[in-house]
Amino acid sequence: MFCGIVSGDVPGVKVAEDEATFAFMDINPASDGHLLVVPKRHSKDLFEIPADDLTAVTLAAQRVAKAAAGVFGADGVNLLNCCGADAWQSVFHFHLHVIPRYTDKAKDRLVLPWKPDVPGDLDAIADLGRRVTAALG
Numbered sequence: 001m002f003c004g005i006v007s008g009d010v011p012g013v014k015v016a017e018d019e020a021t022f023a024f025m026d027i028n029p030a031s032d033g034h035l036l037v038v039p040k041r042h043s044k045d046l047f048e049i050p051a052d053d054l055t056a057v058t059l060a061a062q063r064v065a066k067a068a069a070g071v072f073g074a075d076g077v078n079l080l081n082c083c084g085a086d087a088w089q090s091v092f093h094f095h096l097h098v099i100p101r102y103t104d105k106a107k108d109r110l111v112l113p114w115k116p117d118v119p120g121d122l123d124a125i126a127d128l129g130r131r132v133t134a135a136l137g
């Protein structure tokens with residue numbers, strides 16, 4: 001689907017593009033001005049995208065985020081990537097969400113699905129951290 005937006009076969013509201021990336025408006029916006037940035041070359045997800053495309057998409061997302069925040073008077077921005085259906089990925093072409101955030105909740109419908117101020121079990125957290133470190137080799 002996003003390959004079709006990049007090629008122009010599927011309609012989309014293009015905001016910017018460069019050699020490697022394409023930015024367009026999300027048609028299911030979590031806030032006013034919600035954008036998506038994708039690599040032009042197809043990659044399924046975070047695990048598959050080559051480093052050069054990931055770098056290009058991230059830098060493009062930063063540029064678009066600054067422009068969007070400025071023009072919309074946003075009070076903050078979230079960058080979001082979903083990798084896998086259980087992580088809410090619904091289009092399997094890597095994309096970064098650029099979501100302007102507002103104090104004015106009339107423009108901002110994004111709410112956290114978890115309570116970020118609830119402390120976890122520190123021993124369990126340390127154990128999980130050690131497992132990731134070991135997996136990194």
Ligand SMILES: [Zn+2]
Binds near residue numbers: 092
């Ligand atoms: Zn694609």
